[in-house]
Amino acid sequence: MFGSVRKCVNSCFVNTYIVLRNAKLHTRPDFTKNNFNVTRGYYNTLEENHIQFFYQLLGEQRVIVNVSDLERYNVDWFRHLRGNSSIVLRPKTTEEVSHILSFCNQNRLAVCPQGGNTSMVGASVPIFDEIVINTDLMNEIISLDDTSGVLVCQAGCILENLNNYVNKKDLMIPLDLGAKGSCHIGGNVSTNAGGLRLLRYGNLHGNVLGLEVVKADGEILDCLNTLKKDNTGYHLKHLFIGSEGTLGFVTKVAIQCPPKPKSINLAFLGLQTYEKVLKAYKLAKHSLGEILSAVEVMDTPTMQLVNEHLHLPSPIGDYPFYLIIETSGSNEKHDLEKLNTFLDLSLVKHFVLNGTVTSEPSKCQAIWNIRERIPEAFHKDGYVFLYDVTLPLQNYYTLVKEIREYMGNKAHRVFGFGHLGDGNLHLQITVKKYSPEIKSFIEPYIFEKVIEMNGSISAEHGIGFLKAKYLHLAKSNAAINLMQDLKDVLDPKGILNPYKVLPRE
Numbered sequence: 001m002f003g004s005v006r007k008c009v010n011s012c013f014v015n016t017y018i019v020l021r022n023a024k025l026h027t028r029p030d031f032t033k034n035n036f037n038v039t040r041g042y043y044n045t046l047e048e049n050h051i052q053f054f055y056q057l058l059g060e061q062r063v064i065v066n067v068s069d070l071e072r073y074n075v076d077w078f079r080h081l082r083g084n085s086s087i088v089l090r091p092k093t094t095e096e097v098s099h100i101l102s103f104c105n106q107n108r109l110a111v112c113p114q115g116g117n118t119s120m121v122g123a124s125v126p127i128f129d130e131i132v133i134n135t136d137l138m139n140e141i142i143s144l145d146d147t148s149g150v151l152v153c154q155a156g157c158i159l160e161n162l163n164n165y166v167n168k169k170d171l172m173i174p175l176d177l178g179a180k181g182s183c184h185i186g187g188n189v190s191t192n193a194g195g196l197r198l199l200r201y202g203n204l205h206g207n208v209l210g211l212e213v214v215k216a217d218g219e220i221l222d223c224l225n226t227l228k229k230d231n232t233g234y235h236l237k238h239l240f241i242g243s244e245g246t247l248g249f250v251t252k253v254a255i256q257c258p259p260k261p262k263s264i265n266l267a268f269l270g271l272q273t274y275e276k277v278l279k280a281y282k283l284a285k286h287s288l289g290e291i292l293s294a295v296e297v298m299d300t301p302t303m304q305l306v307n308e309h310l311h312l313p314s315p316i317g318d319y320p321f322y323l324i325i326e327t328s329g330s331n332e333k334h335d336l337e338k339l340n341t342f343l344d345l346s347l348v349k350h351f352v353l354n355g356t357v358t359s360e361p362s363k364c365q366a367i368w369n370i371r372e373r374i375p376e377a378f379h380k381d382g383y384v385f386l387y388d389v390t391l392p393l394q395n396y397y398t399l400v401k402e403i404r405e406y407m408g409n410k411a412h413r414v415f416g417f418g419h420l421g422d423g424n425l426h427l428q429i430t431v432k433k434y435s436p437e438i439k440s441f442i443e444p445y446i447f448e449k450v451i452e453m454n455g456s457i458s459a460e461h462g463i464g465f466l467k468a469k470y471l472h473l474a475k476s477n478a479a480i481n482l483m484q485d486l487k488d489v490l491d492p493k494g495i496l497n498p499y500k501v502l503p504r505e
């Protein structure tokens with residue numbers, strides 16, 4: 001029953017990066033400030049003398065003011081939000097970032113730090129006319145110690161490039177996500193990105209050893225520790241991991257890279273019910289142990305969507321649920337033996353109905369393509385409401401069912417998929433056309449449901465602009481007040497990424 005992946009899947013391989021860029025070419029959203037009724041903060045507006053300062057600092061090539069060139073920095077990946085910034089700065093060094101921030105702080109000019117601009121919560125684009133500081137030219141690898149596995153690099157390095165680089169030394173970046181061809185490591189750190197292998201390698205609070213950060217007033221904070229153990233007082237790096245550019249500007253990252261696995265296997269499985277999905281997951285954990293590296297789930301509407309819009313069919317036919325299970329280890333024979341034992345047991349116990357297994361890199365990539373290109377397929381299905389939440393596993397799919405019922409024919413479709421191993425559900429609702437009425441029908445209802453089910457309203461994408469209004473559902477007043485106090489200490493004039501994370505007044 002477990003054959004190798006069929007040819008049709010193999011031939012569907014497409015470079016994720018190109019796809020992400022192409023997906024951005026259609027429709028132009030309205031300005032966020034109008035759509036979301038936001039009041040501009042008390043900031044100065046850009047003047048000619050400010051632009052002259054930036055020209056002198058960076059040269060004209062690295063200061064973008066041309067209206068058509070500005071568009072891609074003002075609009076988010078989903079094309080839901082649009083800022084109105086009239087300038088993008090592209091520094092190359094920490095010192096340049098420091099000069100920029102010191103100048104902006106003195107002149108009370110708001111800024112929006114930006115990496116690959118793949119944020120899914122509107123964190124990376126300006127809301128009004130904030131100055132965009134993009135890290136795409138901060139792309140130098142500084143050092144790699146192939147014994148300790150510590151990589152030090154600038155914040156603008158693209159995740160996929162970093163992984164290709166460390167692969168040459170038989171190491172890997174302990175983070176992998178669908179946007180890897182576009183997102184920057186500084187953006188990953190600032191969002192505490194999760195991705196496909198968090199289950200195995202943990203999150204960036206553990207893997208990032210040190211950071212260099214520029215504070216709002218331009219002061220350079222050197223916390224670029226490269227040691228695994230360092231208990232010397234407060235661990236300041238943690239403040240910046242996941243703070244979405246609101247507390248400081250990350251300029252350099254030191255990250256621990258584990259050895260690249262020598263043997264990788266991927267199973268694509270079809271299952272009848274969500275209960276069986278849970279049973280198969282539990283069995284996988286127990287049978288595969290230390291070699292289990294990813295467990296992803298998709299429901300049938302998600303698979304249909306990917307097939308319909310991207311012509312990527314299921315390699316095993318149609319089932320209500322699909323699991324992708326990856327093993328990574330150092331001994332092919334040992335890993336395959338373990339995987340086969342798991343697959344045999346899951347069939348005998350009727351947890352799994354059908355499946356296919358491969359270890360061939362191109363076929364593994366073809367399967368990952370189905371999973372990683374899901375967000376692109378939503379683009380083609382109407383306006384997307386995307387909810388990235390965590391739930392206790394017993395409530396994971398209940399939320400999808402309840403929301404599907406609640407939406408009725410108000411939704412075009414409701415989809416559930418995600419990183420099952422981390423309890424991270426991506427629940428997506430597509431509607432034919434956006435309207436404020438439909439948005440207020442869905443929110444805050446959906447977040448209240450998540451909290452009622454003991455979940456978290458953000459699993460890995462952060463709070464950004466879109467969820468700031470609902471932070472109070474997830475955090476106590478005391479916690480929000482302390483967050484605000486920290487913001488006031490580190491950025492007293494509030495110039496760093498305003499309107500994001502903390503609730504607006």
Ligand SMILES: Cc1cc2nc3c(=O)[nH]c(=O)nc-3n(C[C@H](O)[C@H](O)[C@H](O)COP(=O)(O)OP(=O)(O)OC[C@H]3O[C@@H](n4cnc5c(N)ncnc54)[C@H](O)[C@@H]3O)c2cc1C
Nearest residue numbers: 115116117118119123178184186187188193194195245250
């Ligand atoms: C197809 C697709 C799949 C995705 N899959 C996942 C996934 O599996 N897991 C996941 O966690 N996310 C995922 N994401 C979301 C997104 O890719 C991540 O949040 C990513 O970490 C953002 O990196 P970026 O460089 O694009 O940052 P941006 O989107 O440019 O910025 C994100 C936030 O970080 C801030 N920021 C960026 N650079 C800096 C810096 N140097 N210093 C300070 N602040 C900074 C920005 O101000 C903003 O608040 C996905 C997105 C897409 C489009």
